[in-house]
Amino acid sequence: MMTKIAIIDDHQLFREGVKRILEFEKAFQVVAEGDDGSDAVNIVSAYNPDVVIMDINMPQMNGIEATRELTARFPDTKIIILSIHDDENYVTHALQTGARGYLLKEMDADALIEAVRVVADGGCYLHPKVTHNLVNEYRKLTAGRTGGGGAFVQTLELRRPLHLLTRRECEVLQMLADGKSNRGIGEALFISEKTVKNHVSNILQKMNVNDRTQAVVSAIKNGWVEVR
Numbered sequence: 462m463m464t465k466i467a468i469i470d471d472h473q474l475f476r477e478g479v480k481r482i483l484e485f486e487k488a489f490q491v492v493a494e495g496d497d498g499s500d501a502v503n504i505v506s507a508y509n510p511d512v513v514i515m516d517i518n519m520p521q522m523n524g525i526e527a528t529r530e531l532t533a534r535f536p537d538t539k540i541i542i543l544s545i546h547d548d549e550n551y552v553t554h555a556l557q558t559g560a561r562g563y564l565l566k567e568m569d570a571d572a573l574i575e576a577v578r579v580v581a582d583g584g585c586y587l588h589p590k591v592t593h594n595l596v597n598e599y600r601k602l603t604a605g606r607t608g609g610g611g612a613f614v615q616t617l618e619l620r621r622p623l624h625l626l627t628r629r630e631c632e633v634l635q636m637l638a639d640g641k642s643n644r645g646i647g648e649a650l651f652i653s654e655k656t657v658k659n660h661v662s663n664i665l666q667k668m669n670v671n672d673r674t675q676a677v678v679s680a681i682k683n684g685w686v687e688v689r
Contacts, residue, residue, distance in 0.1 A: 469495045469527070514564075515542060
């Protein structure tokens with residue numbers, strides 16, 4: 462099925478770059494563009510896109526305000542926020558208002574395409590750097606509860622999910638929690654990005670989750686990764 466996409470960003474050159482990347486995918490169709498949050502509301506009403514990719518900072522109605530209105534009026538529309546901010550407060554606020562994805566503008570083409578696919582399929586997608594920051598926040602909270610991080614990390618090390626994942630998949634899962642992109646994982650493990658994608662797909666299937674963010678959250682809760 463074709464995924465219909467709207468792009469909302471007040472910087473035309475950036476918007477054009479995003480559009481060109483997306484149009485390389487045969488299953489993607491950019492149906493409309495706008496440069497303000499108010500445009501987003503009108504565009505969704507007129508074109509009914511599956512996914513809206515929207516800047517967080519815009520002059521009249523920002524991305525957060527537009528997300529809040531869109532999710533109230535068009536609950537089936539899935540929204541990915543674009544931002545230069547990797548602070549967890551921005552991320553949390555965006556997700557609380559109904560966004561299903563959060564990408565930093567330093568993203569590469571693969572991350573953009575993967576985010577659209579995951580969100581269109583009903584999952585959530587966070588930029589790897591954002592995931593890393595959220596994991597660090599969790600680590601601080603956990604360290605406070607356990608009286609320090611050392612013993613906690615040692616406990617996690619003993620609980621690798623070797624009953625479920627292969628050793629290589631455990632390594633990949635740890636690197637997802639560290640906030641590495643597919644490319645970064647490939648470089649660290651000396652394997653191709655295609656091989657990394659295969660490992661990630663296997664991890665998601667075995668853990669019965671929809672996306673890498675859910676995998677990381679579940680792994681943290683189960684003590685399967687070090688939070689470092």
